[in-house]
Amino acid sequence: MKAELFVATGNNGKLREIELLLHETVPILLSPKDCADYPIVVEDGETFAENAVKKARIASVITGKTAIADDSGLMVDELGGFPGVCSARYAGEGAGDAENNAKLLKELNAIPESRRTAAFVCVIALCTPDGTCVTFDGYLKGIILNEPHGNGGFGYDPLFLVPECGLTLAELSLEVKNRISHRGQALAKLKDYMLGMQNP
DSSP states (O other): OOSEEEEOOOOHHHHHHHHHHHTTTOSEEEOGGGSTTOOOOOOOOSSHHHHHHHHHHHHHHHHSSOEEEEEEEEEEGGGTTOBGGGGGGTTSTTOOHHHHHHHHHHHTTTOOGGGOEEEEEEEEEEEOTTSOEEEEEEEEEEEEOSSOOOSSSOTTGGGEEETTTTEETTTSOHHHHHHHSHHHHHHHHHHHHHHHHHOO
């Protein structure tokens, strides 16, 4: 594995989590801010894996480097799996975390906690310049609260209670979140894969 890895995300929260987990494995992490005129990639896949592979493959082609990209989202059982791949734009294109969270709470209004089960899902794709792509996934089950708790994290983290911890993802330290979260699980699998390539 090369010393440089391109991380195809403009989400600073995701980038911080990835940097924390991979800093011992990859000396240099690059992102779109390090690449002039990096294009906006439309996430039009029907699955998390399709979107992750598309973003990582485009990044690898543009930069000529090994690249990773993730697609992740919240799947709420009571909503039939929504918002799913539309999690980042649940309240419309350009919507921010506050708008998305407000829409989710509105959709679940009057639904009892026992039926507010959900799961965060993450798929990370790693693509190399020769066109090879592999994916790694992670899942975290939880419950959607009636109101936000905590100031950490991003996205739906303040609404997502992790029953085993008794806290939302936004209340957990980044170290704990990375250990148990959907993205943390997928990154751990990616890290093991990359170490295996370095030490076959």
